[in-house]
Amino acid sequence: MRFAALRQRDFGLLWWAGLISLTGNWVLSVALPIYVLQLTRSPAAVSLIVAAGLAGNLLFGAFAGAYVDRWDRRRILVLVNVLQALLLTPLLLVDSADRVWIVVVVAFGEQALEQFSKPAENALLPRLVTGEDLAAANALNVLNNSVARLVGPALGGVAAVTIGLHGAALLDAASFALAAALCALIRGRHRADAIGSRHLGRELAEGVRYVGRNRYVLAVFLIIAISSVGEGIMGTLFVFYVVDGLGAGGRELGWLMSAQAVGGILGSLVAARVIARFRPTALIMTSWVFFGLVDVIIFNYPRWDTTVWPVVALFVLVGIPVGIHVSAMWTLFQLETPDRLRGRAFNVIWMGAALAGILGTAIAGPFGERIGVLNLLTIQGAGCVVAGLLFRLVAGRGPASLRPAEPDRPASTVDAGRSTVS
Incomplete structure (x- = not known):
């Protein structure tokens, strides 16, 4: 770090x-x-x-x-x-x-x-x-x-x-x-920076258009939206996974939440060094795919055993790529988005995430009962793998590194309009 x-x-x-x-x-x-x-x-x-x-x-x-x-x-x-x-x-x-x-x-x-x-x-x-x-x-x-x-x-x-x-x-x-x-x-x-005429509707539309045009920012929007559907499913069904799947209780639920936080800390401690060594779009894709694959293992583990400590270890492991890809995604977003658009573009991304989270919650109730909690959580994990691959497809090969063109200039002065989807 x-x-x-x-x-x-x-x-x-x-x-x-x-x-x-x-x-x-x-x-x-x-x-x-x-x-x-x-x-x-x-x-x-x-x-x-x-x-x-x-x-x-x-x-x-x-x-x-x-x-x-x-x-x-x-x-x-x-x-x-x-x-x-x-x-x-x-x-x-x-x-x-x-x-x-x-x-x-x-x-x-x-x-x-x-x-x-x-x-x-x-x-x-x-x-x-x-x-x-x-x-x-x-x-x-x-x-x-x-x-x-x-x-x-x-x-x-x-x-x-x-x-x-x-x-x-x-x-x-x-x-x-x-x-x-x-x-x-x-x-x-x-x-x-000055934004010209102040008309709320036009300002908001400009932010939406920018997210749709810049392939890197659009890729961030998509990967966060897809993962937010999974977060909505997780938030609804996770307690059932712990109680019914593992046969555990509130104490173990707390352990697992803390374990993922520990993994996030470990990931963030190595993130800057890892980001400096690899091409960012490939790194984000790999981290997200790894996260999804570990999720699939976690949510199928109760089919084989209900001992809790291996799940705690897996939650530490699944938190590590989060510390890496979140750092890389927001650095890419900040470098690619002009200062005058950052607030609007950020909120477009999080509005998409909020709506996707509601969709995930709506899916979790009826489908959790219909196809089973473990099955639906497994689909959620597989969805993270798909999200990672889609990110790479939309973003393309991407920049060689997450460094601005002129390293000594503040990042906010970097012109980020160079890579757009026509």
């Missing part, structure tokens, strides 16, 4: 802000459904909260990217983190089942605000590091996501039984406030 990017002051501030706020999010995401279930004894109440978050994602994700491309990205991150901290405070009023509606409103609002912060962070990152450090910076971002995923759920479980929802909400609010303070210390102005 190349940690030099963290010594660049402004990127270091962004990195620590992300790690702190993500960890706080994981704490609340574990404590919140436990507390709501205790109050209501209703799985429907928990699913309503999930649905509210998805609604915020879809409604605001449709246009948030256009404003990210209009406004200063650093200021967006500061403001959104402050608003997210404030929005959590009504959770302190939730102490009975008849106040769970407050949780639903907060879940909607938090996800709506996140549709501004995620593309803003992705668009800001290339401005804070030199081009030759961009891949390492993205690998470090994958590292902090994996560390937060490893630490946050464990803290959330402890919070649920010690300080409850109110304490977890205050902890998450404090993490957002600290993240806002760190982002405020980032130097300079970070507004995108």
Whole structure:
């Protein structure tokens, strides 16, 4: 792992802000459904909260990217983190089942605000590091996501039984406030290049057209959309895999989630070095195909045995290519997408992912019963193999490396319109 990017002051501030706020999010995401279930004894109440978050994602994700491309990205991150901290405070009023509606409103609002912060962070990152450090910076971002995923759920479980929802909400609010303070210390102005006339419809259409025209960005869109269908299936059926397939329980479920986070950490630690040695499109394809093949083994393992520790080891293994291909994909996206379009193009990709995730969830219910949980999860794994091959087909041979044409220039100044699909 190349940690030099963290010594660049402004990127270091962004990195620590992300790690702190993500960890706080994981704490609340574990404590919140436990507390709501205790109050209501209703799985429907928990699913309503999930649905509210998805609604915020879809409604605001449709246009948030256009404003990210209009406004200063650093200021967006500061403001959104402050608003997210404030929005959590009504959770302190939730102490009975008849106040769970407050949780639903907060879940909607938090996800709506996140549709501004995620593309803003992705668009800001290339401005804070030199081009030759961009891949390492993205690998470090994958590292902090994996560390937060490893630490946050464990803290959330402890919070649920010690300080409850109110304490977890205050902890998450404090993490957002600290993240806002760190982002405020980032130097300079970070507004995108001029975008000409400001007409929301035309701006959004320009982002969609760009994703469709640039073969590399289109390949990223497709691979994330296909994998998101699988994520929707996984999110619905994974607990059945653990309980019915392996004959295990909640403790083992936690082990497997943590194991994949450990794999993601290991992958991110070697990502920059691996990315520097291989052609990016071939590397992304290979990592994704490997991920899918290991998934197929994992979801067929209960047909042979139900001992849990080999599955834990396989989950560590399957997390490693994630740390590599996620770093490579976002570096490719950032180099290929002009600064003035990054917010919109990013949100087009994640809107596709959100819709695909809903489709996966819709498939999982009826087809999980009809063709069997293990069979459907096996198809999901095979789908990742297909996604990797499709990525290579659409992206083609690709650039020789993930380095900008002029290594000493900031990545945000690289003209990325050179490879398009006619």
